[in-house]
Amino acid sequence: MRDTVKKNLKEEVASYKRQRILEEACHLFFENGYERTTLDSVADCLDVTKPFIYSYYANKGEILFDICQTGIQLSLKALNDALALEGTALSRLKALVESVSRIVIEEQEYIVVYLREEKNLEPQKINDIRQLRNEFDHKLAELLAEGVTSGEFDVENTLLTAISIGGLISWTANWYNPSGKWSVTEVVMHAIQLVMSMVKIR
Template structure:
């Protein structure tokens, strides 16, 4: 790709990202049903046709917002699991990275939780596949740790889904002005997860 084409691609990506950010903010504040593309355009100081040049409709915007969170989580999981350390340290890194990501992208995660019911069926299925992949890979890590004797779990898949739920729920109750900092919340979450999987003698 030549320099002009690369620049155009970067500009287009930036515009798409800005549309998503403003749409996410409005969905978060007012709900998907009460938000119109006119409202998104107004926040961006553009016309509605400008939005249509990047997204087909409001439904596509919702899908892009909803899948962004799980895509970021999978990327963080890849990085954590790729570390050349034992399963315990990889689990700690995964919780740390994904918990911070969930808090930093609070609006996107909350919009997905609230508005999943408004996704097109095919879009909802695609996101569920990604979420199942996340849980599957965490479960594999838990089984590895159990075989190494550092974890004690009865059901790896159920435990993975529970860890996923615990981390995802941070987006619902986290308040930037709350008494705990992001680092304190993440540290507490790591401790809770480690208690869930620790061998009985360590509980």
């Protein structure tokens, strides 16, 4: 029992340290770009040595990969949670758009870095990320197809519409300004209205 507690504590500490590296690196990638950010600058901001970072990540590309995964995995969780809800396809679609839109805004730096810097990943890593995105698109398309079958939606191409909805939501990260004219709630509600017009609610 004592050994298990020690192991769990070590895992929690390691997870926390990895998360701090991710957060600081993501902020620097967001502000300065991936190519102009060095591991030395990440280490300086964390007040640690570069070998400390290497004890958790082999290189800068691994950090970028984890950053790119973060937003998609959070969005996938929100999608799966919405799909698991009871209710109509319409109510679940609204819940999905609201949840994912809030994630995109709350995790803005992660989403922007993913959209802007994915091209810097190794080909296999790019493929891994796109598989996650494809999973999101196809599950959303299945929800749209369910709504078409139930007579709630009028959508000719469910997959293309799903991809368009995902793009609409994720692109919010590129223009949203926390100090700007619109509140988070206003942006989220507008996204819901746009998506509802895309699926032509009956």
